[in-house]
Amino acid sequence: MSDQLTRRGILAFGAAAGLSATALAGSAHAQTTPKPTFLPLPLESKPRPVPPEGYILDRVGDAMYVVTAGGNQTPFVVTRIGVVLIDAPPSLANFLPAAIRRVTNKRVTHIIYSHSHADHIAGAAAFGNVFRIAHEETAQTMRIARDPNRPMPTTTFRDRYHLNVGGERFELSYPGNNHGRQCARNPYRARPTGQAAHRDVRRRAHPPARHPA
Secondary structure (H helix, E strand, O other), X not given: OOOOOOHHHHHHHHHHHHHHHHHHHHHHHHXXXXXXXXXXXXXXXXXXXXXOOOOEEEEEOOOEEEEEEOOEEEEEEXXXXXXXXXXXXXXXXXXXXXXXXXXXXXXXXXXXXXXXXXXXXXXXXXXXXXEEEEEHHHHHHHHHHOOOOOXXXXXXXXXXXXXXXXXXXXXXXXXXXXXXXXXXXXXXXXXXXXXXXXXXXXXXXXOOOOOOO
């Protein structure tokens, strides 16, 4: 009959009514829910402008400097007899020598390998025959890789190693498996204050990851 709703019509009408009610409820919820507010980003957290030379050079303490470019960085320490590098990333191959020349005319005499990964030390060969220090696991991995851009260390250590160069003291330690089996922690201790250089440290909350040699 024309004045009666069919079963299909009743279902369609009910569905339409439900959608309308949901839409109204959602609209009311959107109107009553306050928008979150955030504090402004601290100035020191904002990206720094890159100078014309293409890298940023920071001084940390009396003798340590840090070179940053393209999201990569590495420190070096100027001693009385020469410069000690902590890693030699290939991504900084052009910037690192230029940065060193800006602060001293001394040559690089030592390189500390934090671990064997190429993105950290495959620029080491460019500095020639220098004294290189690494953890024994680092040396084992490098021996397998046979990469000419990553020269073998001159000496290795297992737990701790103390290096004294030109009045500056370096305390190297191996805290255990972290960013690979051979990632050494290499704090630099200056007198009377100290700085620490920790390379590729992965916290326990981070998920396991595989890294190439």
